[in-house]
Amino acid sequence: RxxxxxxxTCLQTxxxxxxxxxxxxxxxxxxxxxxxxxxxxxxxxEDGHFKQGQLNPYGNIQLSPSAGVLNYGQGVFEGTKACxxxxxxxFLFRPHQNAMRMQIGAERMCMPCPSIDQFxxxxxxxxxxxxxxxxPPGKGSLYIRPLLIGSGPILGLAPAPEYTFLVYxxxxxxxxxxxxxxxxxYVEEDLHRALCGGAGGVKSITNYAPVLRAIxxxxxxxxxxxxxxxxxxxxxxxxxxxxxIFLVKGKILSTPAASGTIxxxxxxxSIIDIAHDLGYQVEERLIEVEELNNADEVFCxxxxxxxxxxxxxxxxxxxxxxxxxxxxKQLYSRLIGIQRGVIEDKRDWIVEI
Ligand code: COI
Numbered sequence: 001r002x003x004x005x006x007x008x009t010c011l012q013t014x015x016x017x018x019x020x021x022x023x024x025x026x027x028x029x030x031x032x033x034x035x036x037x038x039x040x041x042x043x044x045x046e047d048g049h050f051k052q053g054q055l056n057p058y059g060n061i062q063l064s065p066s067a068g069v070l071n072y073g074q075g076v077f078e079g080t081k082a083c084x085x086x087x088x089x090x091f092l093f094r095p096h097q098n099a100m101r102m103q104i105g106a107e108r109m110c111m112p113c114p115s116i117d118q119f120x121x122x123x124x125x126x127x128x129x130x131x132x133x134x135x136p137p138g139k140g141s142l143y144i145r146p147l148l149i150g151s152g153p154i155l156g157l158a159p160a161p162e163y164t165f166l167v168y169x170x171x172x173x174x175x176x177x178x179x180x181x182x183x184x185x186y187v188e189e190d191l192h193r194a195l196c197g198g199a200g201g202v203k204s205i206t207n208y209a210p211v212l213r214a215i216x217x218x219x220x221x222x223x224x225x226x227x228x229x230x231x232x233x234x235x236x237x238x239x240x241x242x243x244x245i246f247l248v249k250g251k252i253l254s255t256p257a258a259s260g261t262i263x264x265x266x267x268x269x270s271i272i273d274i275a276h277d278l279g280y281q282v283e284e285r286l287i288e289v290e291e292l293n294n295a296d297e298v299f300c301x302x303x304x305x306x307x308x309x310x311x312x313x314x315x316x317x318x319x320x321x322x323x324x325x326x327x328x329k330q331l332y333s334r335l336i337g338i339q340r341g342v343i344e345d346k347r348d349w350i351v352e353i
Pocket of ligand 1: 080242
């Protein structure tokens with residue numbers, strides 16, 4: 001809890017934050033945690049609604065050792081970005097989509113969730129309070145991480161008695177340390193990211209720790225990230241640890257169907273719409289791992305990753321190489337064009353803040 005005086009100081013600092021200079025090497029941001037000024041925080045009431053939240057100085061939070069999230073992994077998160085335009089305007093990209101996805105995830109994990117308006121308002125407040133951390137145009141973005149956790153204490157396996165919704169932010173550049181170089185993916189055959197009937201289709205925190213071992217081992221062997229197969233047949237591609245995947249063959253784009261084990265990325269959805277606009281046919285379907293051999297081009301999409309071309313995929317010790325980046329470049333420039341305001345935003349994706 002913060003005193004009225006602390007909150008007043010907070011608000012005064014926010015008002016001043018535009019004038020404050022900041023010493024950040026915008027050219028070399030990467031995807032690394034950097035403390036920013038403020039985070040938004042609120043807790044659930046007994047009726048499952050969330051109290052009006054407020055901005056607090058960014059910092060540690062207190063949790064009971066028996067908090068639901070610490071013991072039973074009851075938590076979901078989101079990722080969205082605030083960006084700066086050439087004219088200085090600030091915007092968010094489709095935050096309502098993240099709000100809706102958090103609601104679906106919360107329902108799956110048996111948690112109450114902030115309303116769509118409360119979520120979007122919290123994201124806006126966090127972005128504006130930290131606006132001095134929003135990189136100059138073209139240098140990156142402010143990655144915003146809404147997090148919903150079972151913070152109340154619980155011993156037996158049951159939903160937590162109280163929930164915390166918080167939103168923090170961090171300026172970021174390229175997700176992978178390799179920068180914008182095409183990704184070298186490794187097809188993992190033994191470890192799986194998601195199971196039928198599991199929580200792979202939502203952004204549960206429990207989806208992420210189980211893939212760390214596969215990522216670590218792939219990185220040690222020089223790969224950028226891991227591509228997972230379905231856990232039943234071990235035959236269909238699903239997604240990469242941090243992003244969705246698309247295959248290109250002529251004017252047809254294929255991506256694994258979001259049928260419970262694939263996260264429905266906001267960038268994935270947007271790229272599907274943009275591809276249609278550009279005259280591509282898009283198939284959301286089962287994709288055999290062997291089809292990787294016949295693709296003209298492969299690329300990944302995600303909020304953190306953006307749109308990243310794939311340079312190679314290694315499956316059963318065979319390296320398949322992709323030389324083309326035409327489609328991913330075309331889709332990327334369309335998306336960036338909409339975000340920069342030079343292509344009409346006919347679907348109202350951009351939320352000015
Ligand atoms: C995102 O793209 O926002 C994610 O949450 C992926 C995460 C692995 C950084």
